[in-house]
Amino acid sequence: MLDVRDLHAYYGKSHILHGVDMKVAEGEIVSLLGRNGAGRSTTIKAILGQVVLEGSVRFRGEEMAGLKTFQIARKGVGYVPENRDIFPTLTVRQNLVLGMKGTRERGRWKLDDMYRLFPVLKQRADAPAGVMSGGEQQMLTLCRTLMGDPDLVMIDEPTEGLAPRIVEQVAELFDEMKSRGVSILLVEQKLAIALRISQRLYVMGHGRIVFEGTPQELRTDDSVRKEWLEV
Amino acid sequence: MEFFVVQLLNSLSYGLLLFMLSSGLTLIFSMMGVLNFAHASFYMLGAYFAYQISRYVGFWPALAIAPLLVGALGAMTERFGLRTVHKYGHVAELLFTFGLFYLIEEVVHLVWGRAPVDYRIPQALDFAAFTIFSTSYPAYRVFMMGVSVAMLLGLFLLLTRTRIGTIIQASLTHPHMVEALGHDVPRIFMLVFGGGAALAGVAGVIGGNAFVTEPGMASAVGSIVFVVVVFGGMGSLAGAFVASLFFGAIQTYTVAMDYSLLDLAARLGMGIAADSPVRGLLSVSVAQTAPVLPYLLMVLMLIVRPTGLMGTRET
Ligand SMILES: Nc1ncnc2c1ncn2[C@@H]1O[C@H](COP(=O)(O)OP(=O)(O)OP(=O)(O)O)[C@@H](O)[C@H]1O
Ligand SMILES: [Mg+2]
Numbered sequence: 001m002l003d004v005r006d007l008h009a010y011y012g013k014s015h016i017l018h019g020v021d022m023k024v025a026e027g028e029i030v031s032l033l034g035r036n037g038a039g040r041s042t043t044i045k046a047i048l049g050q051v052v053l054e055g056s057v058r059f060r061g062e063e064m065a066g067l068k069t070f071q072i073a074r075k076g077v078g079y080v081p082e083n084r085d086i087f088p089t090l091t092v093r094q095n096l097v098l099g100m101k102g103t104r105e106r107g108r109w110k111l112d113d114m115y116r117l118f119p120v121l122k123q124r125a126d127a128p129a130g131v132m133s134g135g136e137q138q139m140l141t142l143c144r145t146l147m148g149d150p151d152l153v154m155i156d157e158p159t160e161g162l163a164p165r166i167v168e169q170v171a172e173l174f175d176e177m178k179s180r181g182v183s184i185l186l187v188e189q190k191l192a193i194a195l196r197i198s199q200r201l202y203v204m205g206h207g208r209i210v211f212e213g214t215p216q217e218l219r220t221d222d223s224v225r226k227e228w229l230e231v
Numbered sequence: 232m233e234f235f236v237v238q239l240l241n242s243l244s245y246g247l248l249l250f251m252l253s254s255g256l257t258l259i260f261s262m263m264g265v266l267n268f269a270h271a272s273f274y275m276l277g278a279y280f281a282y283q284i285s286r287y288v289g290f291w292p293a294l295a296i297a298p299l300l301v302g303a304l305g306a307m308t309e310r311f312g313l314r315t316v317h318k319y320g321h322v323a324e325l326l327f328t329f330g331l332f333y334l335i336e337e338v339v340h341l342v343w344g345r346a347p348v349d350y351r352i353p354q355a356l357d358f359a360a361f362t363i364f365s366t367s368y369p370a371y372r373v374f375m376m377g378v379s380v381a382m383l384l385g386l387f388l389l390l391t392r393t394r395i396g397t398i399i400q401a402s403l404t405h406p407h408m409v410e411a412l413g414h415d416v417p418r419i420f421m422l423v424f425g426g427g428a429a430l431a432g433v434a435g436v437i438g439g440n441a442f443v444t445e446p447g448m449a450s451a452v453g454s455i456v457f458v459v460v461v462f463g464g465m466g467s468l469a470g471a472f473v474a475s476l477f478f479g480a481i482q483t484y485t486v487a488m489d490y491s492l493l494d495l496a497a498r499l500g501m502g503i504a505a506d507s508p509v510r511g512l513l514s515v516s517v518a519q520t521a522p523v524l525p526y527l528l529m530v531l532m533l534i535v536r537p538t539g540l541m542g543t544r545e546t
Binding site for chain 1: 394397398400401404405407408409410411412413414415416417
């Protein structure tokens with residue numbers, strides 16, 4: 001479904017990604033791991049057309065490199081950023097509705113699904129999103145992206161700084177997404193979660209893919225874990 | 232009392248006019264992070280276009296057509312000018328709007344000359360609406376207030392009650408996120424810039440004939456609007472609203488007040504000797520200070536509160 005080949009990305013003059021190859025199949029959960037600064041967020045932003053890039057990004061066989069971000073999003077690519085960019089002055093409901101690409105609920109997700117999965121979003125529906133807690137804001141960001149009915153969602157460090165109970169809820173949402181046929185490209189710091197929910201994993205270092213394999217393969221590969229993951 | 236009430240109405244109508252300019256400028260600033268120096272030029276164009284159009288088809292069609300033309304010009308300015316310049320950073324954008332200001336002024340010189348043009352209020356509105364005590368109040372002033380309030384109410388409802396309004400609100404602070412959700416943010420920028428210009432155009436249409444339509448009007452009004460947005464807090468619509476009404480009042484009342492500190496001293500029974508060195512300073516009337524007062528207040532505000540009345544970000 002997503003096929004990235006020889007992806008290079010730049011911030012001004014600095015060359016950040018040096019030829020990344022990666023694939024996500026239909027309905028698959030794939031994790032992208034690595035230490036801070038490895039280039040994981042940059043990979044996601046490049047796929048989304050938010051940074052200067054070279055190389056090929058194909059989505060359902062169609063070349064997306066060179067398209068504008070909103071065009072890529074309309075093709076069915078969702079994005080949940082690492083800094084929880086909610087719209088703080090808008091209400092929770094307005095945030096969710098802005099996730100929709102048209103004026104009507106379409107596709108897999110309805111507002112009521114979100115309210116059922118996260119009742120707090122319903123309780124706070126008319127409150128400004130800025131007053132919610134960090135965990136609630138993370139839920140809102142995820143749900144807002146889902147309201148756009150993406151077929152692939154790229155999620156950047158969703159569990160960072162969240163309480164264990166909330167982390168569990170996020171993991172449950174991923175299960176729900178998988179059961180509805182949504183593919184996920186996940187950047188995750190917590191190795192345990194990534195190993196548990198992913199079908200395949202990539203490890204990045206210095207802007208390159210240094211490992212590709214299944215959770216089982218990564219578990220048994222001590223050298224990769226030592227060299228590229230543990231601090 | 233009579234003076235007070237009449238001036239209150241005048242300052243309200245002037246303040247609302249200022250807000251039609253400062254609200255657009257504020258929205259554009261929040262969006263681009265750059266102050267649009269040419270904003271008042273759209274006000275001037277609104278007045279000149281209305282003057283020209285009303286010579287052929289009368290005031291009422293001009294009231295609708297002139298702002299639409301100005302809005303289209305604004306949208307094109309964003310689409311083909313600022314969007315290209317944006318790559319080179321804020322300074323380049325600032326210089327672009329600066330250049331545009333002079334460009335528009337020169338074009339106005341070329342087309343309409345340097346003297347004021349004879350843009351008058353329409354005959355249908357050239358009567359006294361009512362009489363306060365012994366002063367009759369012009370209907371056109373009432374009409375100005377009506378148009379301003381209607382436009383601003385429309386703007387408010389658009390921003391808070393419609394889908395495009397919430398997209399605009401979100402784009403003001405998080406344009407990248409809004410675009411990642413699949414919204415055409417570049418188009419939103421163009422619409423906001425065009426809408427802001429159109430609003431300034433409306434102000435020009437109704438203000439140009441109430442005051443004077445001449446090539447200096449953009450810089451005169453532009454500097455006051457600049458003071459208003461800095462004083463109110465850059466990027467804050469509420470701040471711009473309060474500051475617009477405040478400076479509308481300041482300007483209206485001060486120019487009409489002929490008192491000086493010397494009069495005050497005399498009333499308090501303090502005689503100041505005719506040859507006293509401070510006598511010259513004390514005899515300056517309030518009206519004479521009117522031109523500098525806004526800038527003085529802006530500087531004071533920046534010293535006390537660098538973010539302005541309700542602003543959140545440093546300029
Ligand atoms: N806006 C930017 N301008 C210049 N360099 C940047 C920018 N953003 C990131 N970088 C650099 O690019 C490299 C990769 O950053 P990236 O954000 O992709 O890392 P990451 O793997 O997501 O790690 P983390 O999120 O923990 O920082 C880093 O060296 C970082 O300093
Ligand atoms: Mg990152």
